[in-house]
Amino acid sequence: MIDPDAHRRADTVVIFTEDADWHTRTLRLAIEKQGLRVLVLSLNDCGFAIGETPHGLLIPGLDGALPAAVFIRVIAKGTTEQITVRLSLLHALRELGVKVMNDARAIERCVDKSMTSFLIAKAGLPTPRTFVREDRAAMQALVDEAPGDSVLKPMFGAQGKGIRRIAPRDALPEPEKVGGVYYLQEFVEGRQNDGMFQDWRVYVVGGRAISAMIRRSERWITNIHQGAAGIPAPVDGIAAAYAVRATHAVGADYAGVDLIEDAQGRFTVLEVNSMPAWKGLQRTTDIDVAGAMAGHLVASLGARATA
Incomplete structure (x- = not known):
């Protein structure tokens, strides 16, 4: 039986990241000023230990305990299987009552730009017309008929990397260049x-x-x-x-x-x-x-x- 309250470390916050960069150091100092202990880890080093630990997770440096909270700074790139397990660990921590900031649900919604756009529109907020499909021919037809420029973005991307402005009738890249999915957004002047x-x-x-x-x-x-x-x-x-x-x-x-x-x-x-x-x-x-x-x-x- 999983006991989520067994050996909980109420004084410890884990920062998950891949690099002790300026952001991690600044955040660590800010949390320590609040009187909490900070442990910096990679999600890659964690895992499941069901039937072995009281809570079913393996988190180095906590001697079998759970932290009071975790802060997600960076999730490393990896295979579909690796990313799935890392997000599952965050889901599991939330299920065990650990404060996760931001939790896996929010991360999944924001990493996937199509879901972000859908949720923004569902909330009644103004957002550009957006089309997401795997069919290159159908998306090319949209570009050819568009009254103005479009913006082609990688589904998973940040810091403006890989973004392209597409004029009407410009040729879209081959599917392998965009991970097999075209995320096309109306260009807003x-x-x-x-x-x-x-x-x-x-x-x-x-x-x-x-x-x-x-x-x-x-x-x-x-x-x-x-x-x-x-x-x-x-x-x-x-x-x-x-x-x-x-x-x-x-x-x-x-x-x-x-x-x-x-x-x-x-x-x-x-x-x-x-x-x-x-x-x-x-x-x-x-x-x-x-x-x-x-x-x-x-x-x-x-x-x-x-x-």
Whole structure:
């Protein structure tokens, strides 16, 4: 019999990542300031031990115990089988009553851009017309008949990598170049400033927009990792409100939400990132992003304890 309460380490938070980078170090310090012990692990090193441990999981460094919470910073690339097991471990931790931030459901919804777009639209938020199919000929027909440009994105991607702008009648790449799935989104012409392209990144934690920036670039791809510059943006307007609703729609504790504003001042939600970087945002604003996430994590543990 699995006993989820056996030997629980109420003072320990596990950060799952693949690299002790700036984000991991900053988050670790923020959590430790809250009085909790932090253990940094890779999901690759964990597994199931059903019938061996009291809770059925194998987590190094805890002597058979469960942590109070886990924070997902990075899940490594792998085979379908490897990714399935790693997400199953996160599902299992949630089933055992461990606070998982963000949990596997939110990660699955955000990693899969088609489901993110579906949930954003289902929540009644403005989002570009989006088509996702495996049939190259059908998708090529959409491109050929489109009144304007489209954006071809990898289903699983981040930091603006692999994104292509497709003009009407441009040839789509072969299926093997896109993992056999075409994710095609209507191109939204955003408001420009002094000839610079721009969009918004709003950071949401615990149901509240805590920080935001406008990203500006000479190129239409405006990710910070692609060379864009950030300037502080307000967190009390429609962009922030949409970001909070989008984060709720995917079931995330925290998220980086990308939006674009058109020439008429109307906002459109583009993406929700469940494992976002915040270094560029931290350089742009004076908000302690890691501190906000650590505070929300501790508050969530307190709420569970008194429930």
